Amino acid sequence: MEEDVGYIIGFRYKCERCVEYNGTVEESEQRRTSFNAWDVGCLDRLPDYVSKEFLFILTHRSGIDIRLVDRLADDLVHGKGFSAAAKYIRQAHTTKFMVYQLKYVSLADARRSSRVSLFGAAPVPEKFGIFDDTEKYCGAVPSDHYLRDVWRTYFSELPVLEVEGVKWTREDYLPRVHQRWDGTVLAGDASFKFANIIRRGATAHGERTRPVHGIFTVFNEYEQVQ
Structure with a gap:
């Protein structure tokens, strides 16, 4: 899974001029006094042929x-x-x-056995460590809340193309693609299963509303869903 992991290495810098500036203006006009070495919005300022090669979606940290x-x-x-x-x-x-741990134990045991046969007593190998050890394996798993936020960013906020100066997200683009499909209708099916489990986020009153009440899918002769 290491190919699914991205590391952002940088520092947080302090802006001395911002501190001086904040002392001369009101609180509503003050600036932040520190900033990170990376910027989530940097990809938006790059050409598409560069930004589309980036394989990760950047979130806040x-x-x-x-x-x-x-x-x-x-x-x-x-x-x-x-x-x-x-x-x-x-x-x-x-x-x-666990696979890495088993391989490490097997290798350490083999080396210890060979060392005992040649030099006598062998030192005890270092402990492999735990999953979330920040100095060794450094394992981390995204939570369901994080995945939900990433999906909303990916589907509803990140633009996939720009048409006449207007940026389209996947949420804007996919319905227009479906509208352009043609062909003979081969089958249709109504479903309420997914509509029943899809809910919007809870409101201030704790209510979760349903954005749709039913889904009707149609297949054309090219086996495309309309």
Whole structure:
């Protein structure tokens, strides 16, 4: 799973001039006195042929592989939800951690056995460590809340193309693609399963509303869903 991990290495800098400036203006006009070495919005300022090569979606303090976000789409279509996706990622990371641990123990035991046969007593090998040890394996798993926020950013906020000066997100683009499909209708099916489990975020009154009440899918002769 290491190909799904991105590391952002940098520092947080202090702006001395900002401190001086804040002493001369009112509180509403003051600036931040520190800033990070990276900027989540930097990709928006780059040309598409450069920014589209970046394989990660940057959030406030971390990043996640776009391929992992793409796999979320399949989970959502099958009604698994973000909790199931987070559980799957945790299982995959835990399994890989256990494999590394077994390989380390096997290698350490083999080296210790050979050393005993040649030099007598051998030193005890260093302990492998735990999953979330920040100085060794440094394992981390995104929560279902994080995956939900990333998906909302990926689907509803990140632009995929620009048309006449207007940036389209995937939420804007996909319905227009569906409208352009043609062909003979081969089959249709009405479903209320997904509509029943789709809910908007809770409001201030604690209510979760349904954005749709039913889904009707149509297949054309090219086996495309309309």
